[in-house]
Amino acid sequence: MRKFGIKILLLGLFILLLSNVVVAKTEIMPLEEIKPGMQGVGKTVLQGTKIEEFAVEIVSILENQNMDQDLILVKTSGDVIERTGGIASGMSGSPVYVKGKLIGAIGYGWQMANHKIGMVTPIEEMLNIFELEKEKDEEEIMLDTPIEISGKIYNKVKFSTAQEEVKEAHTLVAQPVTTPLLVNGLTGRSKDRLADKLSDFDVKPVKSGGLATDIEEVPLKPGSAVAVQLVRGDINVSAIGTLTYRDGNKLLGFGHPFLSKGNANYLLSSAYIHQMITSIKMPFKIGSPAGLKGVITQDRAAGVAGRVGKFPNVVPVEIEVVDKNLERSQVYNLQIIHDEELLPQLSSVALLQAIDTTIDRQGAGTAQLDLEIMSNDLPEQELKRSNLYYSSNDIAANSLGDFIQVLSLLTNNPFKEVNFANIKIKVEVSKKPRLALLEEVNLNTKEVKAGDKIEAEIKFRPYRKELITKNVTVEVPEEVEEGPLELYVLSGQNANLEQLTSSQNGDSNFQTNNIQDLEELIKIYKEQKQNNQLVVQLKEAFSPGARQAQTTAKAAGETEDKSKENEEETEEPENYNNNLVEEVLNTDYALQGAVRKQIKVKTRDKEPEDKARKNKKATSNEHKKTGNSSDDKK
CATH class of the missing domain: 2.40.10 (Thrombin, subunit H)
Structure with missing residues (x-):
């Protein structure tokens, strides 16, 4: 019995191997053997998974005429075709056999015409795909021998992928039997x-x-x-x-x-x-x-x-959306193909749908988005980003910004391919308008010296609420020179927009010409501010060029008015960063706006030791003068 069982197992394996050989040896009919008038069958699925057959007649061979691919013109018929109304989208790839041999696949049909007529892509052309050969790029061909279809004579075939209409007489418009x-x-x-x-x-x-x-x-x-x-x-x-x-x-x-x-x-x-x-x-x-x-x-x-x-290679994406007003949460799990061109587009569309479905509305609101991207190609194997968004009309669409930006940055970076292991997104949405507008900044002094501290009182107003005050201390750098400074208070969103405006690379929002690697690029990205952050910058009120003009004017003995004139005429370089100090504070609001206040730096007095020596020397000289006067009197 044991030997009999082994024989049955070996027989089964033999039959399995034989079946694979049969599949591998599928007979094909070369294009040169195919003639008009030949009859054949095609195979496709109309319902469920059952394969059905339809009749095919060879009408003509469109041989290589200044294009890279031959095609076979066919006419289809039978019960299947009557039920479909002709060659249909989704039938592309349907194999066509003549005398039991595979000649190719349904590939093209006619726009706004007889749908029972189509064109077959020869199997030899398709087999070339395995060797990555031959791509058709011509848009139209002239027929050596005109063909007659439904009583009309055609001498040209125009290939179109768009839904364009061609009014030229005697021209058939062929388009792929689209895969919807x-x-x-x-x-x-x-x-x-x-x-x-x-x-x-x-x-x-x-x-x-x-x-x-x-x-x-x-x-x-x-x-x-x-x-x-x-x-x-x-x-x-x-x-x-x-x-x-x-x-x-x-x-x-x-x-x-x-x-x-x-x-x-x-x-x-x-x-x-x-x-x-x-x-x-x-x-x-x-x-x-x-x-x-x-x-x-x-x-x-x-x-x-x-x-x-x-x-x-696919990217697992998990999207969790929480609606605080409806008190419900939904989680969406997806697999998206890893394609550097398509990944940002497909995933952003999925995120928008997830938010729209969960909150079941469009309109104003506030959204907190937390993003986590995992990849072994990232410097720390992960990249996290959080941000707060407010919109008065479409909070779902408004909250996509950071997600689209970071994916585009990573997929388009010029340094290395990033293979994503996982992407997690959590979005919390509320109708509550967590929005605030910066209104004013007050300083404790109008003049400072190098090394002094400036006490700034910053006021911003939440939507339909009382003012909120934040106190910030900014230290003036020791190396600062005499002249005007500016305390510039702005939202994180405004700070990023200013960085974007000064950038020369609009695609990635960063200037990558001086960046050495992906790690440095990500570091710069992480330095972007959040919309709920309050940014306080101590800046030079005019550019080094204006400062040099002022110094030159003074050295030449020009008047103060002339110096100011030079200062005004000297423009700041386009990408000049004149920040001396920057402080960042977190708030509970998506901030908007910016306010400024000027302050003057005056020359610091000399060190106490110098003052003491000067005073001692002055006292000594005075004593000497007093002593000489006494001797003269004597």
């Missing part, structure tokens, strides 16, 4: 914001269901519905298409690009199709991603390529 970008958990302005941020990729989000986790999983094979995911979890952003070809764990799909990213890092999942939606422009599938299966590593002109069982 299905979103779940994003609504309203969050979905619109995502559409705006992805507009350069020519994809439009469509609302769909969430993860289909309760379905019976089926093996991925040619014709199966697959989802390419950008975000997975409580919010899902994915594109539904069809698997074209599988060789062991390697696979191909779509028959056209998704985002044209080249080297890619997308989540690959199986998919469940809920419904087919007919449309004049192009029918489309509504589906949901299901079980996570692998990774998409290539996003090329002829399609996407990936591997089953190997998973992409």
Whole structure:
């Protein structure tokens, strides 16, 4: 019995290996063997996970004519096509077979025309993705032999990814059988914001269901519905298409690009199709991603390529939103693909949706945001940032600032790639307006000497409340020269805006030309002030250039008025930082505004020892004079 069991096990292993060989040996038909009039079948999923077949007839071969890719013009028919209304979005990648051999995948359809006509991307072009070859970049081709469709003659094919209309006669407008970008958990302005941020990729989000986790999983094979995911979890952003070809764990799909990213890092999942939606422009599938299966590593002109069982680099994101007025808290857990271009956009949209959903309103309020980013590539393996925000009309959108800035700073830094291990965000929102306006500053003196201390009384008014007073002591530096100083009191937000204004690098808000590494860049970022901080700066009231003009004028014997004239005419350098002292105080309010007060530095008296010697010498001389006078009298 034991030997019999071993034989059964070996037989099972042999059958398994044989099945893999069969998959690996999928027969293909070269393009040169394909002729007009040939009949074939295509495979796709219209409902659930069941693969169905539709009829395909070869109409023409659009051979390489000043473009990098051949295409096969086909006409589809049968019950499946009648139910869909033609080739539909989501059918991209549907494999097409002639005489049992794979010729390629549905890749393109016609805009506002006969949806039963489409174009197949040859499988040979798709197989080149594994070698990262060939990308189509031409927009139109002339046909050597005109073709007739529905009684009309066409001699040109124009390729378009946008929803543009071409009124040229005898021109067919072909566009990719788009993989609709299905979103779940994003609504309203969050979905619109995502559409705006992805507009350069020519994809439009469509609302769909969430993860289909309760379905019976089926093996991925040619014709199966697959989802390419950008975000997975409580919010899902994915594109539904069809698997074209599988060789062991390697696979191909779509028959056209998704985002044209080249080297890619997308989540690959199986998919469940809920419904087919007919449309004049192009029918489309509504589906949901299901079980996570692998990774998409290539996003090329002829399609996407990936591997089953190997998973992409993703960033776990946890968002907790607390509404203090409704007394409720919600936590959102997401996996977002690690893509330096897309991560800030996708995560900021998710954060906005999380806040909008939890507080269930738009309008005024105060938000406390605490951010923690974990990464082994960061100097201390983590980066934390807290800030207080107030908005009179949209607190959710207003509180995104720091989060977007720090992610953009890290993903765009010129020094090294940052692989994020985890991102945690906590936002506490309240209708209470924790806002205050700086009103005045009073000083205990109008004149100081180097080394003296200035007592400043700072007053700010919270919204519809009594004034609050803060007392600050600022010490005048010993090396300060005679002349006017300015005590400048401003909010942390204003201080950051002044730093941004003086910056020459608007993308990252920092001048990186003199920064040596990521550690220094992060150090400068951490020096940014918080909106609830009160910043007190002791500054030179005019620039060193004006001071030099004053000194030169005095040396030349010019009048004081002339010196002042030179002082006024000398402008301060654009990026000159004339801060002598800076003190920062925390408050419970998001502050706004700035106030100034001038103070004069006068020359400090000489040291006491010098004064004593001078007085002693003067006394001695007086004594001598007195003594001589007495002798003369005698």
